[in-house]
Amino acid sequence: MKLDDSARALIGSGADATLVTLNPDGSPQVSVVWVALRTAPEGDELLTAHLGVYKKVRNVRRDPRVALTILGSDSDALMTPYLAINGTADILKGGAPELLAELAATLAPPGSGFPPEDAPPGYITRIRIEKVGGIGPWNS
Numbered sequence: 001m002k003l004d005d006s007a008r009a010l011i012g013s014g015a016d017a018t019l020v021t022l023n024p025d026g027s028p029q030v031s032v033v034w035v036a037l038r039t040a041p042e043g044d045e046l047l048t049a050h051l052g053v054y055k056k057v058r059n060v061r062r063d064p065r066v067a068l069t070i071l072g073s074d075s076d077a078l079m080t081p082y083l084a085i086n087g088t089a090d091i092l093k094g095g096a097p098e099l100l101a102e103l104a105a106t107l108a109p110p111g112s113g114f115p116p117e118d119a120p121p122g123y124i125t126r127i128r129i130e131k132v133g134g135i136g137p138w139n140s
Contacts, residue, residue: 001043001129007083007138008044010072011037014103019048019125020067021059021089031056034103035068044129046085049096049103051115051122057091060125064088068127072136081136087127096122 003011017035020028033048033056046068050057060066066089072081097119104114133139 001132002039003037003044003129003132004138006136007132008037010070010081010083010136010138011035011046012106014106015070016107017046017048018069019056021056022063022065023055023059024062029055029059034100034107035070036099036103042128046087046127046129047099048125048127049099049122050125051096051100051119053123057123057125060089060091064090066125066127069134077135079135082134083132083136083138084134085127085129086131086133087129089125089127092124092126094121095124096120099124 015035017033019031019033023029036047038045038047066087068085070083072083074081097115100115104112108114
């Protein structure tokens with residue numbers, strides 16, 4: 001699925017997102033992550049990076065269904081705009097420090113030193129977008 005221009009602009013060169021994965025008992029596990037937007041032949045996808053095998057990584061390996069929410073910043077709106085995405089994810093080995101460095105340029109304070117130079121290869125979560133919702137022009 002390809003996101004419309006307003007959703008692409010919200011994500012921009014990186015955004016904070018709330019990622020929801022499913023625990024083994026079916027309960028939600030919620031994490032704040034940085035996301036990057038990439039265009040693939042099959043459509044747009046979102047990428048997140050993780051330096052370790054965290055709970056969200058283990059959850060996606062077991063059950064690939066995920067949901068994300070990205071908040072907008074329109075303070076004049078009656079309700080805060082947000083982009084809601086449902087999708088299917090998979091875990092790719094390696095590439096986390098490079099993606100985190102790219103996102104840190106936009107999302108981290110200057111000189112944060114993140115990710116550390118000795119960071120492990122880590123993991124990328126690739127999310128194929130299946131449904132878009134929320135409040136904003138992307139849901140019109």
